[in-house]
Amino acid sequence: MSRRAVELLEKLIAIQSVNPHYGEEAQGEMAISRFIEAYCLQAGLRVTRQQVLDGRDNLIVELRSGHPESVLLFEAHMDTVSLGSMPRPLEPVRRDGKLYGRGACDTKGSLAAMIVALEECAAEPERLSSDLVLCASVDEEHAFRGLLKFLELDLPVAGAVVGEPTEMKIVVAHKGCVRFAVHTFGRAAHSSVPHEGENAIVAMAEIVRHISERMAPGLADIRDPLCGAATVSIGTIQGGEQINIVPERCTIRVDRRIVPGEDPEEVMAGIERELEAFCAGQGIRAEVERLLLDYALATPHDAGIVGAARAAAERLGLPGGLYGETYGSDASKLQGIKGIPSIVYGPGSIDQAHSPEEWVLVSEVEEATRFYVELARSFRA
Numbered sequence: 001m002s003r004r005a006v007e008l009l010e011k012l013i014a015i016q017s018v019n020p021h022y023g024e025e026a027q028g029e030m031a032i033s034r035f036i037e038a039y040c041l042q043a044g045l046r047v048t049r050q051q052v053l054d055g056r057d058n059l060i061v062e063l064r065s066g067h068p069e070s071v072l073l074f075e076a077h078m079d080t081v082s083l084g085s086m087p088r089p090l091e092p093v094r095r096d097g098k099l100y101g102r103g104a105c106d107t108k109g110s111l112a113a114m115i116v117a118l119e120e121c122a123a124e125p126e127r128l129s130s131d132l133v134l135c136a137s138v139d140e141e142h143a144f145r146g147l148l149k150f151l152e153l154d155l156p157v158a159g160a161v162v163g164e165p166t167e168m169k170i171v172v173a174h175k176g177c178v179r180f181a182v183h184t185f186g187r188a189a190h191s192s193v194p195h196e197g198e199n200a201i202v203a204m205a206e207i208v209r210h211i212s213e214r215m216a217p218g219l220a221d222i223r224d225p226l227c228g229a230a231t232v233s234i235g236t237i238q239g240g241e242q243i244n245i246v247p248e249r250c251t252i253r254v255d256r257r258i259v260p261g262e263d264p265e266e267v268m269a270g271i272e273r274e275l276e277a278f279c280a281g282q283g284i285r286a287e288v289e290r291l292l293l294d295y296a297l298a299t300p301h302d303a304g305i306v307g308a309a310r311a312a313a314e315r316l317g318l319p320g321g322l323y324g325e326t327y328g329s330d331a332s333k334l335q336g337i338k339g340i341p342s343i344v345y346g347p348g349s350i351d352q353a354h355s356p357e358e359w360v361l362v363s364e365v366e367e368a369t370r371f372y373v374e375l376a377r378s379f380r381a
């Protein structure tokens with residue numbers, strides 16, 4: 001079974017499934033979804049498509065075990081980030097116990113292990129206490145629209161496992177984020193008479209200083225024991241047209257990472273209030289624009305899915321502790337929007353995700369497959 005997962009992973013890597021958000025060459029999820037659909041039908045599983053966007057469908061794979069009132073959900077996304085500067089990204093290569101290729105760890109490794117786990121469970125469905133559903137989703141690498149669409153189905157999901165690289169650790173907490181832009185407005189003038197204009201870049205410099213010197217240090221105290229502290233990072237700045245014109249507009253884009261216990265809406269509203277007050281005090285004309293709000297994940301440690309994961313890990317001799325991550329995943333939407341207790345678990349490390357050197361340990365893909373099977377069999381709603 002474990003070897004089957006690695007072979008399946010090699011086939012998934014070979015099918016380009018770059019999220020269309022990442023440029024012209026991107027082929028999206030249709031080809032890979034067709035392949036997975038055929039594979040699962042062959043394995044005797046029930047497969048349905050859920051259209052999310054034009055030519056982009058979630059695949060919903062079901063293993064009925066006679067417990068329709070309680071579903072255990074496996075979820076992993078089919079899309080990847082761009083191929084980037086990765087050498088031979090679509091040719092899976094095994095070397096020194098590692099399997100290289102785009103998506104190897106993020107997150108085709110988890111996806112392959114979950115598919116084979118379903119196949120394995122299908123041989124003995126009487127050992128399950130819940131129906132098992134796999135959602136192979138689209139668009140996680142951009143705006144999570146696949147998972148959000150899946151939530152509309154409103155299945156009776158009692159627990160969920162989101163496949164992302166966690167180095168085989170049971171992740172019950174991760175950060176969320178609040179992303180926003182700040183625009184400052186000035187008045188253009190010839191640069192030979194700058195006093196006749198109003199410089200939007202100079203005004204922005206005050207805001208940048210406020211964020212880095214006032215806002216950022218205070219975040220060190222907003223801390224989660226598993227995820228660390230809240231942070232803020234100014235990622236881009238754009239302003240000015242030409243060297244001899246006083247700039248009338250400047251924009252920064254800011255990524256504030258929130259920790260469990262922080263509500264994205266409240267954090268965003270607080271930032272808007274703080275920056276508006278600061279700008280009013282400084283006589284700066286500015287506007288805050290919301291870009292993306294995403295929940296942090298904080299799964300209760302006594303949730304059924306957590307207990308089942310620990311029991312499964314223990315039986316297989318894998319780490320049974322509970323961990324937090326700094327990156328986000330689909331799990332926080334399951335938990336935050338629907339209150340579905342969710343964990344993140346999968347082979348590989350986030351250090352190799354999105355990098356030109358993406359790989360996953362073959363042994364971890366094998367272990368993850370066994371873990372998902374064991375977890376499916378231990379889970380009780």
Ligand SMILES: [Zn+2]
Nearest residue numbers: 106107140164
């Ligand atoms: Zn991912």
